[in-house]
Amino acid sequence: MKSGGWDWFSLAAFGGALALLVALPGLWPWPLYPRAPPLALLAQHMILVGLSSLVALTVGLGLGIAVTRGWGRVFLPLARTLVSVGQAFPPAAVLILMVPALGFGLGPAWVALSFYGILPVFGNTVEALLEVPAATRDAAQGLGFRPGQVLWRVELPLSRPLILAGFRTSTVVNVGTAAIGAAIGAGGLGEPILSGLVTQNNGYLAEGAILAGLLALTLDAGFGLLGASSQIQSAFKMEK
Amino acid sequence: MAQAAPGAPRIDPVLAVLALAGAGSAFLVPFYQFAANRIVGGTSWFLIPASRSAALGVLLGWAGIAAFACLPPPVRQAAAARWAWLLVPVPVLAALAGAARISWVLAGHDAVARVTLGPGFWLTLLGALVAGIALPSGILVRALGLLPGLGLVLAGLSRGWFDALSLVREARSLGSAFGTEFARHLTLTGGAVLAGTVLGLALGLAAHRSPGWRLGGFFTLNFLQTVPSLALFGLLILPLAWLSTRFPALRAMGIKGIGPAPALIALSLYAALPIARNSLTALDEMPRAVLDAGRGMGMSEWQLGLGVVVPLAWPAVLAGIRTATVQTVGNTVVAALIGAGGLGTFIFQGLGQTAMDLVLLGTLPVVALALAVDQILGVLSRPRGTRP
Amino acid sequence: MIAFEGVTHRYGATAALDGIDLALAEQELCILLGPSGSGKSTLLRLVNRLLEPACGRILVDGRDVRSYQPEALRRTIGYVIQDVGLFPHWKVWDNVATVPGLLGWERNRIAGRVEEVMDLVGLPARTYGDRYPHQLSGGEAQRVGVARALAADPPILLMDEPFSAVDPLGRHRIQGEFLEIQRRLKKTVLFVTHDVDEAVRLGDRIALLKEGRLVQYDRTEVLLEAPATPFVGEFLGLDRTLKRLSRIPASALARPGGPGDGDPPAAAALAEDLDLRLVLSHFLESGTDVVPLKNRQDRITGWLHRQDLEALARIGGAAP
Numbered sequence: 001m002k003s004g005g006w007d008w009f010s011l012a013a014f015g016g017a018l019a020l021l022v023a024l025p026g027l028w029p030w031p032l033y034p035r036a037p038p039l040a041l042l043a044q045h046m047i048l049v050g051l052s053s054l055v056a057l058t059v060g061l062g063l064g065i066a067v068t069r070g071w072g073r074v075f076l077p078l079a080r081t082l083v084s085v086g087q088a089f090p091p092a093a094v095l096i097l098m099v100p101a102l103g104f105g106l107g108p109a110w111v112a113l114s115f116y117g118i119l120p121v122f123g124n125t126v127e128a129l130l131e132v133p134a135a136t137r138d139a140a141q142g143l144g145f146r147p148g149q150v151l152w153r154v155e156l157p158l159s160r161p162l163i164l165a166g167f168r169t170s171t172v173v174n175v176g177t178a179a180i181g182a183a184i185g186a187g188g189l190g191e192p193i194l195s196g197l198v199t200q201n202n203g204y205l206a207e208g209a210i211l212a213g214l215l216a217l218t219l220d221a222g223f224g225l226l227g228a229s230s231q232i233q234s235a236f237k238m239e240k
Numbered sequence: 241m242a243q244a245a246p247g248a249p250r251i252d253p254v255l256a257v258l259a260l261a262g263a264g265s266a267f268l269v270p271f272y273q274f275a276a277n278r279i280v281g282g283t284s285w286f287l288i289p290a291s292r293s294a295a296l297g298v299l300l301g302w303a304g305i306a307a308f309a310c311l312p313p314p315v316r317q318a319a320a321a322r323w324a325w326l327l328v329p330v331p332v333l334a335a336l337a338g339a340a341r342i343s344w345v346l347a348g349h350d351a352v353a354r355v356t357l358g359p360g361f362w363l364t365l366l367g368a369l370v371a372g373i374a375l376p377s378g379i380l381v382r383a384l385g386l387l388p389g390l391g392l393v394l395a396g397l398s399r400g401w402f403d404a405l406s407l408v409r410e411a412r413s414l415g416s417a418f419g420t421e422f423a424r425h426l427t428l429t430g431g432a433v434l435a436g437t438v439l440g441l442a443l444g445l446a447a448h449r450s451p452g453w454r455l456g457g458f459f460t461l462n463f464l465q466t467v468p469s470l471a472l473f474g475l476l477i478l479p480l481a482w483l484s485t486r487f488p489a490l491r492a493m494g495i496k497g498i499g500p501a502p503a504l505i506a507l508s509l510y511a512a513l514p515i516a517r518n519s520l521t522a523l524d525e526m527p528r529a530v531l532d533a534g535r536g537m538g539m540s541e542w543q544l545g546l547g548v549v550v551p552l553a554w555p556a557v558l559a560g561i562r563t564a565t566v567q568t569v570g571n572t573v574v575a576a577l578i579g580a581g582g583l584g585t586f587i588f589q590g591l592g593q594t595a596m597d598l599v600l601l602g603t604l605p606v607v608a609l610a611l612a613v614d615q616i617l618g619v620l621s622r623p624r625g626t627r628p
Numbered sequence: 629m630i631a632f633e634g635v636t637h638r639y640g641a642t643a644a645l646d647g648i649d650l651a652l653a654e655q656e657l658c659i660l661l662g663p664s665g666s667g668k669s670t671l672l673r674l675v676n677r678l679l680e681p682a683c684g685r686i687l688v689d690g691r692d693v694r695s696y697q698p699e700a701l702r703r704t705i706g707y708v709i710q711d712v713g714l715f716p717h718w719k720v721w722d723n724v725a726t727v728p729g730l731l732g733w734e735r736n737r738i739a740g741r742v743e744e745v746m747d748l749v750g751l752p753a754r755t756y757g758d759r760y761p762h763q764l765s766g767g768e769a770q771r772v773g774v775a776r777a778l779a780a781d782p783p784i785l786l787m788d789e790p791f792s793a794v795d796p797l798g799r800h801r802i803q804g805e806f807l808e809i810q811r812r813l814k815k816t817v818l819f820v821t822h823d824v825d826e827a828v829r830l831g832d833r834i835a836l837l838k839e840g841r842l843v844q845y846d847r848t849e850v851l852l853e854a855p856a857t858p859f860v861g862e863f864l865g866l867d868r869t870l871k872r873l874s875r876i877p878a879s880a881l882a883r884p885g886g887p888g889d890g891d892p893p894a895a896a897a898l899a900e901d902l903d904l905r906l907v908l909s910h911f912l913e914s915g916t917d918v919v920p921l922k923n924r925q926d927r928i929t930g931w932l933h934r935q936d937l938e939a940l941a942r943i944g945g946a947a948p
Binding site: 078081084088090096099176177184189190193196197205208212213216 | 569
């Protein structure tokens with residue numbers, strides 16, 4: 001599949017539609033959610049996802065690297081099991097459990113999304129780094145790379161597609177979980193959806209759903225362009 | 241990699257830290273909270289004044305784990321070390337005992353007063369979970385460790401030992417509703433996984449045989465999985481609502497806009513993707529040599545299919561079903577928002593009323609269910625004779 | 629150039645190397661030979677500090693390797709391994725230019741050197757420079773590995789079974805090419821192999837290891853003539869005399885001044901640079917006692933007598 005071309009098309013189509021619908025509220029053929037304009041809702045949603053993805057990437061990558069270094073290897077089996085157990089936790093549950101612990105609002109939602117987002121990034125970073133052939137690493141050391149250089153110039157570039165795939169999964173799933181975040185007061189595109197469900201207003205419901213869907217699809221296409229392996233391949237790797 | 245020898249560290253760092261943190265939290269973090277009624281704020285109770293025997297139990301549990309962590313590496317890795325796993329439930333059971341005791345003391349006589357489980361308790365639970373993962377174990381040991389404890393807790397519940405805890409009181413006030421929604425959650429999950437398996441296997445097979453299906457089918461499923469579940473549920477309501485107004489027969493069948501129908505459809509579609517993906521990979525990676533040999537020996541396509549293809553593909557498919565089921569348990573929570581019922585009902589009700597006990601009554605079973613399903617299916621999908 | 633003093637290395641409880649004392653000669657190719665598990669790769673990796681010894685020391689250029697910073701040391705020593713370890717995400721050109729880049733050479737100097745060294749291994753940079761490692765055959769990849777090791781012009785080369793992963797035909801060819809390169813460049817080479825034929829073909833000296841101990845270290849001819857222990861004799865093989873002969877060109881044993889010198893040969897003649905093992909094979913086939921040797925211009929340059937050949941072969945004596 002010519003994924004490059006398809007991703008450009010998707011990005012343009014979904015991203016374009018998203019941008020249009022948000023910039024020109026008049027395009028919507030029905031009354032929109034009144035509490036906030038679509039742009040504000042989108043922005044809230046993106047900030048939440050963006051901030052949690054940042055944490056997920058930094059921590060997930062850092063831990064993944066740590067656990068594959070000589071000194072960290074001893075934690076590897078434990079880390080792998082924690083990831084596999086952690087992935088069995090429903091993301092919605094992690095989000096909801098923030099409320100008894102930390103209360104309502106954007107902050108607790110950000111914590112939950114960050115935690116949950118670390119798992120795919122960490123899992124993929126570990127698998128990718130472990131797949132770097134031993135001979136390649138040996139040659140790099142033998143030629144005179146410092147350990148930091150071996151990581152930065154050899155191991156990480158080779159691991160990039162798989163790490164990005166983990167980041168892709170993490171981010172796209174977070175878009176969905178962030179929608180539920182509206183239930184704990186985090187705002188975002190889940191707000192019109194929930195409001196529509198409660199007040200039986202299909203217009204609000206559709207507004208939130210369509211925008212959320214478009215956001216997820218746009219981000220997914222963007223990741224494809226960045227070189228992440230497709231979700232189909234990457235997710236299977238985690239099912240081991 | 242300048243050194244050659246691999247080796248476990250002298251003291252297991254994870255267990256040591258866990259034990260220290262666990263023991264520390266026994267003193268430093270409140271385990272229980274007491275409030276005179278639903279409206280006023282609460283006071284915190286630490287483990288020591290609440291119940292000295294419970295504190296002893298918790299500390300003993302963690303001390304045991306700390307001792308294990310300090311054993312020399314060869315001893316830690318010996319087969320007999322598995323029995324140390326029995327220490328894992330100890331802090332949790334002790335904390336629960338403390339909860340029972342203090343709740344009766346503070347709120348036993350007062351139906352309005354509330355004793356809730358505090359951060360200390362939950363941290364202990366979490367710590368025990370991690371310790372349970374970090375300690376070496378086997379199926380037998382885990383069963384021996386968990387089942388008696390579980391039995392004890394269940395017996396206690398039925399005998400009313402925990403009845404002064406607000407969580408239990410909330411559950412009792414729900415009455416049969418809890419059971420109903422729990423059953424509904426299971427039905428939705430089970431039904432969706434079943435439908436998803438059929439769909440996934442069919443798609444996997446079709447995709448294996450035809451590039452058109454491979455591209456189109458997976459593209460669609462991938463598309464659907466990218467879209468957030470809440471959005472998908474919502475989007476399905478609209479056409480279904482329209483359909484049910486157009487075709488009263490559907491309405492008679494129970495397909496309205498909201499309700500279990502859109503949920504089931506969406507959940508099945510979500511469940512189908514991991515199963516389809518795994519079936520396809522299993523079929524793709526089937527060694528040609530095996531099939532050739534089978535045909536060469538005179539097996540019919542049916543015999544080949546049932547006797548060779550299915551057993552070889554089965555582990556991968558089961559792994560896909562495992563992923564699908566675990567994901568569906570979580571997705572079904574969201575389904576409650578569109579009126580499909582299930583444990584999510586309590587979650588969102590609780591959120592709306594700021595009733596944390598209700599939220600917990602919804603969330604904890606979901607988490608436990610997901611973890612249990614994951615573990616059970618994980619054990620089932622392991623090849624025979626392998627130690628977990 | 630390279631010396632090992634009392635080197636011991638442990639892996640867990642067992643000693644992978646036990647009290648190795650070895651001093652290499654400069655600008656020679658020294659083979660580390662032995663069965664698997666003998667410690668030869670371990671010994672090699674001690675030189676560029678990929679491993680550290682439990683006891684003893686390793687000297688490079690008279691200084692203990694521990695006095696060098698590991699990375700700085702490694703950048704002055706060429707390193708070629710069996711699986712090559714080319715960086716898959718870099719083009720061949722960039723792979724070869726790795727160490728000069730690490731050393732901070734300026735671009736023109738690097739470019740010139742990459743071209744030079746790729747020509748040396750027979751893969752012109754123009755054609756091969758832009759390819760990626762996965763596009764190379766096994767032999768080509770290994771040649772790139774050698775080029776990469778030579779790029780910064782290090783005086784020392786460490787090679788760990790570099791040609792073992794190449795197919796037998798390609799291996800023979802690349803060994804010959806490497807011999808040529810070594811003849812030209814005269815590096816100090818430490819070469820690990822378990823293949824006796826390869827060792828005999830390439831090595832100036834051979835250090836034979838067994839279970840972490842040095843059994844014998846001598847010039848190759850000496851080793852083949854006079855194995856120090858029965859193990860050495862067995863390891864070298866029953867045909868060690870033939871192996872010894874294979875290292876000597878016919879011209880070395882030729883007697884000049886026979887009839888027809890300088891003329892085109894009347895009867896069958898052998899090229900003067902063929903090795904004595906092939907000459908022996910010819911004697912056995914033809915049954916003759918003498919054969920003329922010819923040069924490239926097809927003129928007789930000397931005569932080789934069977935009895936001289938047999939006398940030379942017999943010098944080794946019976947195995948102890």
